[in-house]
Amino acid sequence: MPFRPLALTVPALSLFMTRKPSPRAVAPSTRAREPRLSTPQLAPESLGFALDCAAQAVGAVRLGAALPAALGTVFASLPEASATASHGAVQDIAYRTMRRLGLAEWLVAKLVHKAPVPHVAHLLACAFALLIDDEASAAYTPFTVVDQAVEAVGARREFAFAKGLANAVLRNFLRERNALIAESQRDEVARWNYPRWWIDAVRNAWPDAWQDILEAGNTQGPLTLRVNIRRSSVDDYLQTLRDRQIAATQVGSQAVRLAVPMPVDRIPGFREGVVSVQDAGAQLAAQSLAVRNGMRVLDACAAPGGKTGHLLELADLDLVALESDQSRAQRIGENLRRLGLAADVRIGDAGDPSAWHDPAGPSFDRILADVPCSASGIVRRHPDIRWLRRAADIPALVAEQRRILAALWPLVKPGGELLYVTCSILPDEGEMQALWFGNNHQDAVRLDAPGQLLPAVARAPADTSAGSRAGWTTGSNPDHDGFFYARFQKR
């Protein structure tokens, strides 16, 4: 049967339509408010229940919340037993939907004549995210997804009348799947599952590799551990894993990638501080600083303390861990306690040292400036970031990074070093910042550093005549998230 836009066959649709359709504008306005929802009549262990919860989280992201916080709110609203029963499935669907949201929303706009109310649109998007996978890799059979999504729509009394619509839309998709997917590929947002500005920014920055980079951001990053060399060696830890039939590979001097991800509480030695979870690219930060016993070190943007812990594993340091966000700062202490390590944790603004640093006191041998950034390098682990960021955020972040760098540099001892780090793949936050810093600080000598790491096969742009090539060493490695590293020594 040929595909037809649904409105031709389901006239009752207009009952719950709120606005004009547009294939590119199906996401509800971020200023819109989700109306209070009734309680759904669904079993907590059912796929329908998980779809409903995931749809709430997706809706919150579309209103500007980070996905982990949105999921936290959804789980907190459930009875404990329901939260436990549905936890894994809800997380899986919500994260999967973030990685497929461009296409899923394109399908909602294409197949529903007028944009549905937000919760129903998000439920359909979550169902499409599950249906898009080809059957071999799909988590559920198409029949189950359609059945349960329809149940979920009908389970809240205010949307019950839309059950027929949901059923028809999802079945239309299954009938016309190949043609619809083929058509969607002409729309870049649906094709790549990123906002248009993001696609343009990556294409402009990496004209030879942008597709690989976008593709890599739609995969799940590997689960990589950092072996605490105070407690074990990589070889001994790999043996521990082999003894427990856990397949793993060494992917860095202290980095071990598990073949199959597992919850942290099941990772051997995690609770005892023998290993931490940390991307292999992120592990290069502490290693690049070449710390030695007795050094005074500032970790200037420290929470949750991943790199703080690594620095302290490598040497006995007098370490100040600074963080502007009080609640995030608590996580530094939690992480260090697990590792059996300690730092002087301070709350403050790295851009205003007068509030937390005594100018008459000792300055620092090493400063790690792991500054706030777009996080465009870690989208495979945080797939919601792309839908939360706006193009206008980038210049604001660039200005903030410069403010922090300029304020920290006077705290570096002569002969000491500062490492600038972002988890970004955008040159404005990477090499352009390093060039700006070098040009504006005559007492700064640029040293070797990993430069721009990309989570996919890539080359540096052909023309880097804007400045020194030092540090412009583009690495590419599926074991790395996207990072930028530049290291400066004070004369």
Ligand SMILES: C[S@@+](CC[C@H](N)C(=O)[O-])C[C@H]1O[C@@H](n2cnc3c(N)ncnc32)[C@H](O)[C@@H]1O
């Ligand atoms: C990229 S994260 C740091 C990750 C951390 N280094 C790690 O490895 O676990 C950046 C951190 O900087 C904090 N931050 C943002 N602006 C800051 C500022 N002006 N001063 C100090 N910390 C800041 C953020 O709250 C965030 O926790």
